[in-house]
Amino acid sequence: MDLLSQPVGSKDLEKVVIKPPRIKPKGVEKFHAFYHREAEIINFGLISVSEKVPDALRGIFPNVFLPSAMSYIILKLFAFRDRIQDEKKDYGRHHAYDIFASILDMDEDDWKTAARQSELQKDSQILKEAKMLAGQYFSAPDQLGIIRIRENVQFRSNRTIYDPVIPIFITDLKELFQV
Numbered sequence: 001m002d003l004l005s006q007p008v009g010s011k012d013l014e015k016v017v018i019k020p021p022r023i024k025p026k027g028v029e030k031f032h033a034f035y036h037r038e039a040e041i042i043n044f045g046l047i048s049v050s051e052k053v054p055d056a057l058r059g060i061f062p063n064v065f066l067p068s069a070m071s072y073i074i075l076k077l078f079a080f081r082d083r084i085q086d087e088k089k090d091y092g093r094h095h096a097y098d099i100f101a102s103i104l105d106m107d108e109d110d111w112k113t114a115a116r117q118s119e120l121q122k123d124s125q126i127l128k129e130a131k132m133l134a135g136q137y138f139s140a141p142d143q144l145g146i147i148r149i150r151e152n153v154q155f156r157s158n159r160t161i162y163d164p165v166i167p168i169f170i171t172d173l174k175e176l177f178q179v
Contacts, residue, residue, distance in 0.1 A: 003033035006042050028060060038078040041126045042067040045113040055177055068178070069106050070114035073099055074109065074126065077133040080145060084137075091176070096148035097155055099138065103172050134177040139170060 005023045023035040044122035045068030121127045137145030
């Protein structure tokens, strides 16, 4: 499991140890998160999973959250961009598939949260870059993001189900990112 940390405010810097690209709470061993600029957007629509934290760790980690679907997709767009030429990281195929699966899995509440997030963060450089990435890689059937989705092992094993959904995915992604 990869954990991400959004940028830490100046008032909390004394509580953490940052050794790029990692960050961890001071005094905690064998645990870290990745510290990425793109994670600055993850604070919108967080989903609490604190009840899943084992009792022994609740004192250290009282608040644990998952990013909203929109934030997750934004993070995956950046991860895809960073891995698109990396053979060791399978050319970002799993990130492309995660974007595909996340869009397909969104329910009405996720869409409403995404619309609010898009409106409230419209001036964010991160959201602007994510929109550009969505348009560049995922807004047409012949773009590299769509090709990488189709090359993904999970997609190929369900090709007869997923192939007809690609045009819907493209339409939804374009709507979500106003591409």
